[in-house]
Amino acid sequence: MIETDILVIGAGLAGLTLARVLAGHGEKVVVLEKSKSPGGRLSTRRSDFGSFDHGAQYLTSRTSGFTSLLNEFSQSGDLAPWDPNGKDSARSWWVGKPGMSEIGKSMARDLDIEYDTRVIGIVKQDRKFLVHTEGRSEAGPDYLASRVVPAIPAPQALELLTPLDPAFVRLKKVAMAPCWSAMLAFDARLQGVPDLIRGQEPDVLSLIARNGSKPARTGETFVLHATPQWSREHIESERNAVKSAMVSAMRVQTGLDENLPDPVHCEVHRWLYALVETPLDQPFLGNRENTLFACGDWCIGGRAEAAHQSAQALARHIMSL
Numbered sequence: 001m002i003e004t005d006i007l008v009i010g011a012g013l014a015g016l017t018l019a020r021v022l023a024g025h026g027e028k029v030v031v032l033e034k035s036k037s038p039g040g041r042l043s044t045r046r047s048d049f050g051s052f053d054h055g056a057q058y059l060t061s062r063t064s065g066f067t068s069l070l071n072e073f074s075q076s077g078d079l080a081p082w083d084p085n086g087k088d089s090a091r092s093w094w095v096g097k098p099g100m101s102e103i104g105k106s107m108a109r110d111l112d113i114e115y116d117t118r119v120i121g122i123v124k125q126d127r128k129f130l131v132h133t134e135g136r137s138e139a140g141p142d143y144l145a146s147r148v149v150p151a152i153p154a155p156q157a158l159e160l161l162t163p164l165d166p167a168f169v170r171l172k173k174v175a176m177a178p179c180w181s182a183m184l185a186f187d188a189r190l191q192g193v194p195d196l197i198r199g200q201e202p203d204v205l206s207l208i209a210r211n212g213s214k215p216a217r218t219g220e221t222f223v224l225h226a227t228p229q230w231s232r233e234h235i236e237s238e239r240n241a242v243k244s245a246m247v248s249a250m251r252v253q254t255g256l257d258e259n260l261p262d263p264v265h266c267e268v269h270r271w272l273y274a275l276v277e278t279p280l281d282q283p284f285l286g287n288r289e290n291t292l293f294a295c296g297d298w299c300i301g302g303r304a305e306a307a308h309q310s311a312q313a314l315a316r317h318i319m320s321l
Contacts, residue, residue, distance in 0.1 A: 012040025015151030017311035039104020049185035050219025084195030153273035177228035179274035204249035283313035
């Protein structure tokens with residue numbers, strides 16, 4: 001059994017922010033992450049044809065705290081501005097360098113994180129919590145913590161926390177939408193196609209982004225995001241059918257139609273909880289004893305920055321106890 005003061009579940013932007021702040025103030029924090037790397041939706045997949053930021057495409061900043069974080073990573077070279085042809089905002093857009101996953105890797109430095117570790121149950125033990133885990137192919141160790149914080153999508157936090165405390169039934173209010181993401185590479189530049197195309201109703205794709213236009217990327221690579229409605233309707237569709245439908249949609253939405261060549265590389269990824277549709281409308285959620293909490297972008301709204309805001313607010317609350 002491994003003991004810690006605070007156990008954070010999830011090494012996405014919220015979990016990493018929370019752990020960073022608390023560990024920086026002397027708290028003993030362990031982070032458990034079911035994937036093999038940190039960052040959550042700040043994710044990059046690599047291939048022989050180039051890399052793909054198949055989750056969040058870029059970051060923007062509205063708050064001083066997040067601006068400070070972006071400045072930190074910009075100065076370290078882990079972040080760079082992106083000004084694509086087709087950019088539809090006056091705000092600065094920032095991307096990880098050489099991929100969005102670099103942001104999570106940078107935030108994870110010096111933190112105590114266990115990867116490939118999935119939490120399968122939490123039980124109260126005296127005044128603490130016993131957390132059961134599993135690895136990819138075998139049972140994992142148990143963790144004993146005074147405070148437990150799932151920094152994961154609301155539906156997953158709901159499943160873990162409601163058996164422990166009825167305060168977390170409020171998580172049922174939160175609605176999150178799925179997103180099918182496609183990663184395509186072509187052997188020659190697609191002429192006449194801007195770096196960014198936003199979909200309009202009733203398009204299949206909400207976003208077409210030339211990933212290769214970002215700093216430190218190579219290849220003619222594109223990331224496609226399907227709309228929440230289409231993704232929800234095809235949530236259980238076979239992957240080859242999803243690939244075919246999304247490539248067909250790209251033909252239409254770029255205006256290339258039959259002139260769009262077949263991609264030399266195509267794969268898809270299904271994000272079950274990609275977008276916040278109905279937020280909690282408070283910075284975080286906790287029980288009366290201040291021993292169980294949940295945080296994430298879904299507390300505030302559908303921007304990556306909201307995950308940072310939520311975690312910072314929770315960190316301040318925990319340090320005040």
